[in-house]
Amino acid sequence: MEPTKELLFTYFAGQATSVQQKVIGEWLMRPASRETYFQWLDEWERSFPQYAPDLARHLDQYRQRLDNPAIEPPRFLRSLPEASRPFGHPGRWLVAASLAFILSAGGWIFRKPLLYKTITTGSYQLRSLDLPDGSTVALNSNSSLQMPRIGYGWFSRRVSLTGDAVFDVKHLSTHQPFVVQATNGLEVEVLGTEFSVRSRTSHAEIVLKRGKVNLHYAPVDRATQNLLMKPGDRVRLDEKGALQLQKQTDTTRFAHWRYRLFSFNNTSLRDVVNQIRVVFGVDVQLANPALARRKLTGTIRAGSSDELAEALAELLNLKLSHRDQNLIFSTPTEIPITQ
Amino acid sequence: MPPNAFPFRRSPDPASVGPAPLPRSDAETPVPVTADHELFIRNAFTTDPKLGCELLFRQYFAPLCSHAIRFVYDRQVAEDVVADLFFTFYQKELYKQVKGSYRAYLYQAVRNRAYNSLRWELSRQETLPDDLDQPDLDAMQPDRLLQQDELYRALEQAVQQLSPQRQRVFLLSRFEGKSYKEIASEMALSPKTVENHLLQAISSVRQFLRQQKLISVLLLLLTVFA
Structure with missing residues (x-):
């Protein structure tokens, strides 16, 4: 359909309906429309000018500039309103001082949330985290991991865990140890390895998949114990506070909770995206709203949002891209416009 | 609304609002009234480029400023943008490379420059290298035109949403180039209040565009297509 000049004028004025906008959009896809578009835009600007500039003065300046290209014209710099001067008034010092006091008092009271970052998962959530040193943590539901906001990796790498997690620890050239503090005075010291820790109030369990870890167990009322674990070892700490070592366990079922079955039965991609958000806490965006209506049926086993998203992309022939912590699905040809 | 959808707004009967519908005479009257004009200018360029530029300037300076100000919302900036372009x-010697009409070229280039200026003002990003005037923009995505249209209309909407007094201060400063003092005495406000209104106006426009995801779209456009 060929839009008329009236329609374009309506459109320029921002009064076109979305259907009309679509018509114009399609019309503009044809290269021949461009000239007409600008012709009408020009006519529209002449019919409804925003203001009338001083043409004679500017033409004069233009002529001068063409004759002497070396001379820079006086540049207009918008003097942005100055940000207010914070301490102009003497009374403000008092306000600042009391604020500083309140802040430091508050900082003391809330030092824990200030100094530590806590990542907590809800009932159905799984999260995978990248630590600043390149180590990764997969966190099961109902778990929380606490790590220092400042100083992680300066001298030591210490995190503390409640719940279940799999750690894949990166070995650093400085041989800096990685320590997981579990509840019950149990500590796992690592030098680059993959292992899982379960740290619940009733019991704790550590399974080592590869590498080597050192357990320190320092209960309040008993002697400190050290234990060196080898791959395949599983150590349980029971309610009575006794460590039990089981050798050569089957690590194929290692941290089985990480894998979830996702069953879809004629489920729209929009619902799938919502599930990913609930389970993995990862936002997925659809570059094209029409994608939300695509349906899929099948069962996918996935241990992380990435795994699931890659499978979906493969299945639906979509392009998957990452942005911050978010995933974006787009059809292979289009460019995701949220980048 | 998905986060990256464009905000399609009110959809009233187009005939009842906005500019009065024009008589549908353009079907019969042949268009090239301005094209003739350009033929004349085009001839001038072959003999005396300086004269050609001057003719173009006379012809298009005012409407181009009017168009630029829809993006930059500042009279001085708009005029600088257009003058710099010329x-x-x-x-x-960009005129040698223009393949389509000068008009299409100039409008597109002004849009890109105004865009760049707005982008700089709103997000304080460093501006792009000055390759926005490349005449081979014909190959450019039509989406870009639509998105630019969307942007200037969103800007207008953002300004409309300011409180009447703040809007007045903003327009007096931007469109009429008045100083704080002049605005303050004209509106019986203290200069401090005027200053505050201006700061708030900019920040709410910025916020509005951010909500509409238009700033990020704009950044993308410039990085992907420029």
Whole structure:
């Protein structure tokens, strides 16, 4: 359909309906429309000018500039309103001082949330985290991991865990140890390895998949114990506070909770995206709203949002891209416009 | 609304609002009234480029400023943008490369420059290298035109949403180039209040565009297509 000049004028004025906008959009896809578009835009600007500039003065300046290209014209710099001067008034010092006091008092009271970052998962959530040193943590539901906001990796790498997690620890050239503090005075010291820790109030369990870890167990009322674990070892700490070592366990079922079955039965991609958000806490965006209506049926086993998203992309022939912590699905040809 | 959808707004009967519908005479009257004009200018360029530029300037300076101000919302900036464009047009002999009409070229280039200026003002990003005037913009995505249209209309909407007094201060400062003092005495406000209104106006426009995801779209456009 060929839009008329009236329609374009309506459109320029921002009064076109979305259907009309679509018509114009399609019309503009044809290269021949461009000239007409600008012709009408020009006519529209002449019919409804925003203001009338001083043409004679500017033409004069233009002529001068063409004759002497070396001379820079006086540049207009918008003097942005100055940000207010914070301490102009003497009374403000008092306000600042009391604020500083309140802040430091508050900082003391809330030092824990200030100094530590806590990542907590809800009932159905799984999260995978990248630590600043390149180590990764997969966190099961109902778990929380606490790590220092400042100083992680300066001298030591210490995190503390409640719940279940799999750690894949990166070995650093400085041989800096990685320590997981579990509840019950149990500590796992690592030098680059993959292992899982379960740290619940009733019991704790550590399974080592590869590498080597050192357990320190320092209960309040008993002697400190050290234990060196080898791959395949599983150590349980029971309610009575006794460590039990089981050798050569089957690590194929290692941290089985990480894998979830996702069953879809004629489920729209929009619902799938919502599930990913609930389970993995990862936002997925659809570059094209029409994608939300695509349906899929099948069962996918996935241990992380990435795994699931890659499978979906493969299945639906979509392009998957990452942005911050978010995933974006787009059809292979289009460019995701949220980048 | 998905986060990256464009905000399609009110959809009233187009005939009842906005500019009065024009008589549908353009079907019969042949268009090239301005094209004739350009033929004349085009001839001038072959003999005397300086004269050609001047003719173009006379012809298009005012409407181009009017168009630029829809993006930059500042009279001075709009005029600088357009004047700079005409200067580069002559200095870099860009007129030799224009394949379509000068009109299409100039409007597109002004849009890109105004865009760049707005982007700089709103997000304080460093501006792009000055390759926005490349005449081979014909190959450019039509989406870009639509998105630019969307942007200037969103800007207008953002300004409309300011409180009447703040809007007045903003327009007096931007469109009429009045100083704080002048605005303050005209509106019986203290200069401090005027200053505050201006700061708030900019920040709410910025916020509005951010909500509409238009700033990020704009950044993308410039990085992907420029």
